[in-house]
Amino acid sequence: MNPGLQAPQPNPAKKKPDDFPWWLVAAGSIAVAVALLIVSSGLYRQIFAIVAKGVWITIVVTLVAFALATLLGLLIAVMGLSGSKALRQSARFYVEIIRGIPILVLLFYIAFVGAPGVVAGWNWLVTPLREAGLVGELQVRSVPLLWRAVAALTIGYSAFIAEVFRAGILAVEQGQVEAAKALGLKAWPRFRLIVLPQAIRTILPPLGNDFIAMIKDSSLVSVLGVADLTQMGKVYAAGSFRFFETYSVVAYVYLLLTVSLSLGLRRLERRLREGRPSG
Template sequence: MSVARQSRVPRSRLLPITDSFSRLPYWLLLAILIGVILLWGIINDSNYRIIFYALQQGVTTTIYVSIISYILAMSLGLLLSLMRVYKNRVTQEVSSFYIEIMRGVPMLVLLYYISFVGAPALVTGLNWIGSPLIDAGIIEPINIRNVGFTTRAILALTLGYSAFIAEIFRSGILSIEKEQTEAGQMEGASYWQIMRFILLPQAVRNIFPALGNEFIAILKDSALVSVLGVQDITQLGKVYSASTFRFFETYNIVAFLYLVMTTGLAMLIRYVERRLNR
């Protein structure tokens, strides 16, 4: 018995250590190692350092486009999801039509379409609506040239991702038990009171990881706005590499910057998710 007990003691002490090693995110350690190597190159290599400074402004533009697009897409997506779950045939059909169209068009095509077709048509429509005020000299007509490509890119990302976010909200709302809606009705709460105070808070808690993933997706897809000439990380990297022919170093920095932002955001989402699940 004593021999068996002695053989089990060292093993039990080692188990927590082996378990902790098995739970280590080795992919993250590898990513950190690559990041440290690139950071060391930026600090000690003048070429990397020059490229990094050249792309700094693009980081600000990328973050700005991503955050504004996400906030607007969240707002529009929530509205679309409420229209789709509301027991009204007209709102259901309108929201379903919009969602299916937007989900079926590639984001790059949508960027081109909104920028060169949708935005000019919107400006023409607004000028037509305001034509009495324009003719009276009260306001000036809108010139499409005053609508920058950054604004057009944000509009395209908003319209495209609002469809996906709407489906996430809808699935979260439908995942809540019907008994909670019935309990709210028994207390005399209206449909919108039940939605605001009972269903939506629980739905947002359930779908938070999916909403976070959509933000990461928008951040990555913001690289597509470079096709419109928006001065984001990708566009500045493309211009710099074309002028210096340092493609290897430039796109190493471009990839590193995106990796830092997306990995940091993913870790933040996991942290908040763990806090919400407590």
């Protein structure tokens, strides 16, 4: 090596980039300003009171659909990594088909095609019982639109979550799996005790992103008339023609939900990286 050419040395006096969350200060200032506007204005108070009635529906739809999508996604991921070719191909078929359909189209399909089809199939299966007078005929209107929407979100997001789980499971070092085999652990204990706990650290960030995305996509259930946050705002705006004020409040509430959740997830990720308990 030419002694005249020396590798650049790090400058100890060089400061780290300023990572102070100025964006959060700006966002918090806007949130406080909007909150003061809602408190001080009779119009905005009225809009907020009406829109807030749909918050619980939004939360329920998101939590139930995401929990079911996570379970279904984990099942599809395990199928995709199994030793059975039929299971692997079935899982890949499910993921590729479902991911290729827009959530809104899937919502319409499940609500107006899937649900009537399931009802018709059920009535056909219980025909002998109906003829004997033991059960009545199930009507399509007996299936609430809320649960049709939950089913659509569950199916739609399970395909994306399956890929998240698959990537996280594959990221676990194969040597640890082999060591668990050598210790005599069967497949399920090996997956539950060795693979899944380590995969969670890789899975958590994209899984959190999917949860935040589902909060926003839950607004799509308003097209079915489900009285969620968006639907309540839509009804009020249509009757009062206060579109700017109404949708500003709707956007504000969604931002409160998503930004606060995003900050919570970042803190949890940081604690997991540092190896400390999240509590």
